[in-house]
Amino acid sequence: MAISLEQWVAKICDGDRRAMAQAISAVERREPCSADLLKTLFHKGGKAYVVGITGAPGAGKSTLLEKVAAEYRQRGKRVGIIAIDPTSPFSGGAILGDRIRMQALSTDEGTYIRSMATRGQLGGLAPAARDVALIMDAAGYDVIFVETVGVGQDEVDVARLADVTVVLLVPGMGDDVQAFKAGVMEIADLFVINKADQSGVERVERELNALLSVTPQPDGWQPPVVRTTATTGEGIISLCEALEEFRAATEQSPAGLKRRKENTRLQLLELLRQSLFEKVAQEQFDHERIGEYVEEILARRRDPHSIVEEIMRASGVGTDRG
Numbered sequence: 001m002a003i004s005l006e007q008w009v010a011k012i013c014d015g016d017r018r019a020m021a022q023a024i025s026a027v028e029r030r031e032p033c034s035a036d037l038l039k040t041l042f043h044k045g046g047k048a049y050v051v052g053i054t055g056a057p058g059a060g061k062s063t064l065l066e067k068v069a070a071e072y073r074q075r076g077k078r079v080g081i082i083a084i085d086p087t088s089p090f091s092g093g094a095i096l097g098d099r100i101r102m103q104a105l106s107t108d109e110g111t112y113i114r115s116m117a118t119r120g121q122l123g124g125l126a127p128a129a130r131d132v133a134l135i136m137d138a139a140g141y142d143v144i145f146v147e148t149v150g151v152g153q154d155e156v157d158v159a160r161l162a163d164v165t166v167v168l169l170v171p172g173m174g175d176d177v178q179a180f181k182a183g184v185m186e187i188a189d190l191f192v193i194n195k196a197d198q199s200g201v202e203r204v205e206r207e208l209n210a211l212l213s214v215t216p217q218p219d220g221w222q223p224p225v226v227r228t229t230a231t232t233g234e235g236i237i238s239l240c241e242a243l244e245e246f247r248a249a250t251e252q253s254p255a256g257l258k259r260r261k262e263n264t265r266l267q268l269l270e271l272l273r274q275s276l277f278e279k280v281a282q283e284q285f286d287h288e289r290i291g292e293y294v295e296e297i298l299a300r301r302r303d304p305h306s307i308v309e310e311i312m313r314a315s316g317v318g319t320d321r322g
């Protein structure tokens with residue numbers, strides 16, 4: 001790129017979409033310039049409200065987001081959307097699907113939509129999504145939505161980067177609510193029962209409330225349950241209000257501060273782990289050599305701990321214990 005880092009950052013902060021797209025691609029590909037870019041952008045961010053939204057495939061997350069985003073646009077807010085796609089980066093099918101489904105928003109200057117693939121993210125998805133959110137934040141997007149599917153480790157990680165996490169349920173899940181329990185209860189700040197136009201809403205709501213009543217809320221926040229019909233837009237305003245209420249309740253509260261501290265701590269550790277690994281990997285990860293180590297371990301000539309110590313020492317991050 002011919003322009004300087006300063007010019008690039010200035011363009012991003014001006015909301016220049018092309019500059020943003022280039023920044024996001026650079027970050028996704030972990031190009032050498034991306035670290036400097038992120039360092040500078042960090043000081044321009046910190047204003048956005050990051051909303052994580054997760055739920056089973058087809059629960060209506062994208063449809064709902066489109067409506068919620070439109071509502072925030074009505075209120076004069078600029079909206080960023082990061083749709084994390086579970087498919088392989090090579091198939092591209094669902095990525096295209098998400099883009100098409102959100103077409104109504106994609107021509108709006110105040111909305112920025114970006115899909116990211118789950119697989120193929122060097123260094124993990126959550127750090128990459130966090131970096132993309134930072135770029136949008138610096139570019140002046142007020143509310144940033146991060147859509148993920150299901151409730152696996154990725155979702156828990158993404159939840160940690162969000163200021164608030166919304167979990168979508170739909171009627172007909174039946175006992176699935178129970179199965180959902182472990183992962184969901186710890187990350188949900190707000191529940192949405194979408195497809196409220198379908199039968200079985202009362203049942204999911206009943207099961208969810210039963211579950212909530214026996215789940216301790218250490219932060220003193222009782223996650224509200226909002227019913228929506230994303231296709232018609234019903235319940236969208238209540239959802240926006242619940243989101244704003246959560247924001248107001250956590251912006252200054254000790255529980256909110258505790259959460260931000262914990263998220264920051266995890267982010268720092270994650271970055272350190274990643275950097276250390278990359279340093280060692282770059283310098284020492286010779287596949288042939290790794291193959292030799294594997295043979296040695298298999299033959300029990302050497303143990304893996306000693307080998308790792310040796311690799312670390314060679315990288316200059318090694319232990320002086322021995």
Ligand SMILES: Nc1nc2c(ncn2[C@@H]2O[C@H](COP(=O)(O)OP(=O)(O)OP(=O)(O)O)[C@@H](O)[C@H]2O)c(=O)[nH]1
Nearest residue numbers: 057058059060061062063149194195196229230231
């Ligand atoms: N009846 C009904 N259908 C809905 C509602 N919300 C979404 N849908 C439909 O459900 C289907 C899936 O919606 P999406 O918004 O793509 O769901 P998603 O959760 O984003 O799906 P993935 O990203 O593929 O996991 C679409 O056909 C929507 O039109 C709703 O409230 N009621």
Ligand SMILES: [Mg+2]
Nearest residue numbers: 061062098147
């Ligand atoms: Mg979707």
